[in-house]
Amino acid sequence: MDNQSSGALTLKEILLGITDSLNEAQHKLRNMEPYDEYGRPNTMYQIPYLDFNLQVTSEFESTPQETSTTAVSSPVNDDALPSKSAVYYKPKMMFRPIKPQQKTSQTSSEVVSTISGRFVATMPNEGVPQILLRCNYQEPVLQNNIYSVPIEVVMENAAGEKLSGMRVEFNFNEDKTTLVNDTALITTPSFDAQEVLTNGLGIATNTITIDPTDYNSGKVLFFDINAGTIFKKISISKL
Incomplete structure (x- = not known):
């Protein structure tokens, strides 16, 4: 994987990162002191929902990977045939923030898209x-x-x-x-x-x-x- 795609994330990692940040923020808001140092009530905050809008580049890559070498033997002469290794392409879908294009030796097709959604707080x-x-x-x-x-x-x-x-x-x-x-x-x-x-x-x-x-x-x-x-x-x- 080159430098351009090294910062790529799966959609699962992006959404889990947002939820972790949201939970941390809500935890800090929930633990605020109800009164200030003068005994006056503090304003308490809750997050009923969070809208998010991410502009990302979705990339479908096929990265060549080489399997372990497998020798093919002959009943007549073990050295008659050379060893062979199989090369296959492992596809995967990754997302990364939009940034200037760079040249890469990998075969890829990219689509600029927007991921939108809403996290809604629900009562236990x-x-x-x-x-x-x-x-x-x-x-x-x-x-x-x-x-x-x-x-x-x-x-x-x-x-x-x-x-x-x-x-x-x-x-x-x-x-x-x-x-x-x-x-x-x-x-x-x-x-x-x-x-x-x-x-x-x-x-x-x-x-x-x-x-x-x-x-x-x-x-x-x-x-x-x-x-x-x-x-x-x-x-x-x-x-």
Whole structure:
């Protein structure tokens, strides 16, 4: 790649660069002091959207690249045929700011174009109240040589409204459990159900089954509970 195209970027890199700068600016605005040194309210700023208009040169290049040398042998004489190497052209699309043209030995076709768009700020969770998970579990109960742990998950939003008919998933975090205890469990814990729907009160109940040897040895067991992208982590161990 010559000096002219050394500053070229992909469209992904351009857009990610804009978003990083936008996030940094919004972070600084959000962290401004609400009051000045005299106790007067400061003007607070937010960025609802950002329009951008970039004039760039789009270039489709085919840069020759040579593969490793492959020798072709003959059954009669190994030196009868010379070694051969394959040359192929790898195309790619790059963008760079417009600047004076320079000569290049590469085959390329360039188009001057304008990239326009808008980044729009959106509220978390699409503006609806944030969803919360509250998990409660009871002390393990030994029954039939197995420990049972009743667990209750309450699903509600930040406004205090209970969410019914929502799917709650229960999973055992084997990797974290093994890492913390430096050893794997004898028996993997299980659930009465892997997925449970919340009832009219926004409650989903389940039961975790734990091997008594693992529990009595003082190991810490980690579990992940989630409703979509909302996660809650709990740990169970013998005190």
